[in-house]
Amino acid sequence: MIDSTETQLFKSKISILTIPRENFWIFKSGTLEILYRLVDAYENRANSQYSDNDQGYQLSNSAHMINEEESESLDNGDINSEIEDDGLFFHLAFTREEVTIMCSTKLMKRYLSKAMKMDPESTLISDEFFIMQVFSDGSNIGKKILELTQPLSLNNISLFFISNYFSDLVLVPIKDKVKALKILEETQNGLDETRANSYSNDLELKTFELFENNNIKPKLGTDIQLLLTGARSGDYAEVLKQTAESVSRLNTENLKSGGKSFPEYFAITRTPTEEIGLLLPYDNTELNKLKFSKNNIMGSLQDYYYPIFIDLKKLPLDLKGIVAGMASKLLRMDIDEMSYLSLGKSGKARRQHRSPSCLLRPQPISSKFESYVPKYYDVGVNITDSMFSGSYHGRQHHRNDTLDVLKKAARHHVVDILLTGSSLDESKRTIEIINSLKQQVTNDKTLKLPNLYSTVGVHPCTVLEFESAGSVEQHLQDLENLVSEGIEADVVRAFGEIGLDYDRLHYTPMEKQLVYFEKQLRLAAKFDLPLFLHMRSACDDFIRTLKPFLDNNLLKNKNLLVHSFTGDKMQLEQLLQLEKSNPHGYKVFISINGAGLRDTSTLEVLPLIPLDRLMIETDSPWCEIKKTHPSWKYLSTSPNSFYPCDYENYETVMQSPEVQGLMKNSAKNKKNSNNTNLTLFDFLPIPTVKSDKFDKFKYSHIFEDSPLIKSRNEPCLIGLVALVISKVRTEDPQKIIDSAYRNSKQVFG
Template identity: 50%
Template sequence: MLNSHEIQLYKTKISILTIPRENFWIFKSGVLQILYKLIYKMEGNTSDDDDDDDDKDASTVASVTSSSSSGSSSVEDIEVDDDGLFFQLAFTPEEVTLMCSTKLIKKYLSNPLKISNDPNNLIGSQLLDDEFLVLQMLNDGSNIGKKILELTEPLSMNDISIFFISNYFSDIVLIPSKQKQKAFHILEQEQLNATSSKKNELEERTFRLFKSSEVKPELNRSIKLLLTGARSGDSVEVLKKTAESLTKLCTEETKMKTKSNNFPSYFAITRTPTEEIGLVLPSSEREQKKLNYSKSSILGSSQDFYYPLFINLKNLPIDLKGIVAGVASKLLRAGLNEMSYLSLGKSDMSVRKMTTSIIKTSNKITTTTMPKYFDVGLNLTDEMFKGHYRNNKHHEEDIESVLKKAKFFNVSKVMLTGSSLKESEEAIRLANTYTDPIIYPKVSCTVGIHPCTVLEFEKNDNQPLNHLNDLRQLILKDDTGVIKAFGEIGLDYDRLYHTPIDKQQEYFKLQLELACEFDLPLFLHMRNACDDFITILKPFLSNSDNSSKHLKCKRLLVHSFSGTLEELNSILKLEDEFPNIEIFISVNGCSLKTEENCKVASQIPISKLMIETDSPWCEVRKTHHSYQYITQCPNEFYPFEYIDFDTLNQPVKKGAAKTSNEFLPVRQMKSTNLDKVQLIQGELDPLIKSRNEPCLIGFVAEIMSKLKGVEPQVLITTCYENSNRLFG
């Protein structure tokens, strides 16, 4: 593994200093001195007497490091002399991290460090006790995520504290100098095979720590960063411009607690002895102008941007072992093999995840808030998501793909509906399977038996109470809390060919009696049966002592509402009769078919409204009256640039079937073609024609926003808050 053509170990010892950004002004002068020393050396100037002393000390460090080696030929093969001027400076809105030689930090930052070491100071900076050695791995720009994991996982699993930097030209691991021999022994023994698609121990350990400490990684698509570098021959110029910009940054204005807007919120510059300057820059031209770099001096494309994945580690130890590798493992399993790591410190940790999608957030949308959706009705247990259509197998199961697309299009939460005992069991299993908060929406579920399938109560040796007890046991055994509602139960008089009225009513009552045993909201189904629905429901809503059964939870959702205005008002008036209850109404494509449907939907109070897809059913079709309200992205509901895949890098063939979705930057195709499609690198998996998915919930939001005359973000936020209030 230790190949001198790919890996180099520099002998100079490095220290790491973290500074709250608001207090950087205290350290700025010393940092600039280090930076100008670097410029002076890179310009080829001869060192003065003072600098000669530095070089001698650096040589001494190198000599000591070499002589203390145990004679491992592998280490000696990759160990190289350096000029002692490794330099990395990184800014986030909260923190500044400086990494450079211990000698330089102690020489130029001695005074502010003395203040920092005073127990009474409030600066909040920290110089790590350990010194580090720089292990540099040259890269070709591919499989960066895999290399992060390969370099850091073996060390982290052996309790070696490390720091990781992804530079434009290389990947850098900082290893504690006192653990050099142990680290190289570990790396020499490791056989770095292809990363497993399964969870590894480090990943599980990392996310257990996150969970116990209530740390939640958050992807922010409103911020875009570029991983780039200075062109050959322009490094000195870039360093000078950086120094000039730092000179203007946070002088007494920060001390007086006024905001400084003359330096980017996110920035990193890295210099190694063998490379040009590496940079992390904001993608915004306005932000880049603050640095005054010449465009001709900078490499890379402004389109290859990164989204930041924030992990707030303020309350965790600064020497966490394996955080980078643990997070990288999870991202790799999500198919994201290009990522960059910017900085780690007491104030903040930022892992940079490069978008592997060719879909870009649109700069045409002025809203600063990304939409956040809760799909409260998703039939993920349906056979279509397993590739079966009318008993014919068309493609492999794509449940994971469906959830990933939903997450990409800002669906934060989904609730899977239980329509039978078997499907309720499956919904629980799925909710406990797809739990990665970075990759998937948060998945919860309901438990209950749909009115169209209640005859299954009579198939269990014709013992309905035994079947009911099986349902009870599902809820009692839910030790992970994924069951958020009791349902889908109710009445459906539109489909009596499935179940006659008397049986629907009998088992609606029976399930309501079971619901009284648990503190769960109701997830209700009502089609063309409003009077009987209300008559059966009322006794369970009462607090009267004469009522034998009372619902512990008096909150309920009537989902997929497609009734009349009179029926809507009758349901909502139950709150007047029973002031202790709270009723919500959800809509989907089936709620918005006709002009009359749309008029009724517009009358649902926004304080009572939720949205859903009821996937794979209830899509908004071209024949629906509501279809006219959907617009092509970018818009507030889908702030992404549109891609026409039919014209992307290829001429349109005459008579060829259109494969691009009309509104979203994703392809769609027949179910029989899904396993045959060849995707462009970074492309999302296609949609299936006539199969609804949770990622399409934005269509319902857009329609309801226009029907009600409510601003998009108000509609989206209110529906999300309503859903959280009921289901959490």
């Protein structure tokens, strides 16, 4: 028997119709009739049998259901694992090239048969199908359905796949029903690992040999970002109405490109278990064409998917195992979060591009795909440090290069930066710098900088300023005023850097740190800001001071970041336990920079940090990764996963005749006046110079970036932190990058 808790089979016969998008106007009327029939079904049930316990609509007795007498459910050989559904399954999908409709054969005949006669370019697939619905617990998305269907594909059974927010659907030809069910039951009874691996290997081999023989190259659609969402249970009818209204507005004069009235990519699925799944464009301009209310939609509107297109126009429509073979290969590359969407094969062979099958994967795309573009949020940069102004140990070595540093960061995919100040005055200066740079960007539209935000607070090593200011209360009031003004101006995004630092008691005695940590926590409780915390060799006192504020739910904002973490396993566990033991929903995040990668004991902590609590930073101009650190061995000269632009490829830059000439002259004429003194950073093709040589660098026209300064860290190097973390954790670097960015945006915006 099929395990009904994971897989359900439904009796309705399903037909699949594919239409050239430019011809959809012929089918629009029939499609709208189906959509409004679904609306009526939900609304009728809502009026009579809507459940108040939020279990959703029940349509089994709906007057608009296809009744038993006229239903074309599966006959002969039905097994008791099959479920009698209401016959109202419906799937409508738009791409740039085609429109695919899947629904019961009865609905297809009733509402679309006349249009099919009018459009010889549309294709009704000759087979009829039954639906197998696969549920998942949320782990290894896409893997369960693949394992279930691989044996079917290897036994020459054609399959169509639809992933939606709630489940995965597989459409299996009715003609292969007995064979398919027998295979599934045998699989459910136990498939040993050797046999399962054999299935995967055979499918991969078959699929990629087919691709090679027919010159087929799967294409990653990096220009397309899609959301896998669903309608809320009480809003099914409303979402269907909105879909119908959007379809009715579809521009019939420019259907192929979508015109201005309808998105290029969109899908809606009414499942056999009555949920409404949605595939929506991530781009707001495209999404707004649907005029959906976001209140009706469940699921993330931030975690988008990229499609992988497979152009199968040279192959038979009923070819077996392509999707499964491709997915199997991706799973072996540790891409275990996939969804599936099969489309028909529309139009004639003359069509330039056709995409009958798409594999969708959430925003993290494997580093194997060169087109992946990372996004970084550096949650710790000390922009007011004198090194960015060119001053080292009280001596001026070069001009202020803050703007160069930030331009370089933006070019290296640093999208957001949280700038930190260690005192009231430095917090003021940080905000002034942000406002000045914003004005420069306004005046110069070609200037590209990261989004800049600030913290406000007093570092534990400088809290004696409260007493030197004359009045502690006035200093706290000035701090409060600055926070209020910064929030109003949308510049301040966190309260900090506050905490305890027992490594540097020569700056501030322990008892003073404790007093002003608590005072600043009380001030922070007035604002809805995340805490930006500092903890060094003071874990017990840190937790003892912080815990009452959490236990008594005194902090309005529930997010806390322990920045620049350098503690051991025990300290990490204590911090995470602070979250676990609290009943009020506080979250404790951990950020890592080069200081946390400087010895073996700190590296051992990295795999223990939950991925949804991890952030990364540079803490520049400090905390660079040094050659003396054990983490140095994890770095390489090919960081294309982090800096994928052509001009950032180390080997490409090194092969440039101009660079080769400069490097050769440097090597041969070390004592000669013609020596160019050119060296490149070890892992990026950016020149590096000593601080007192920065203003004398003559070769900026050859490189995209101004030089790095030796022993000074910069935000553009944040990718190296992600690389070390990914190597130590043995995880795809893109998972680290995207998780850290998502966590940081969630907390700091």
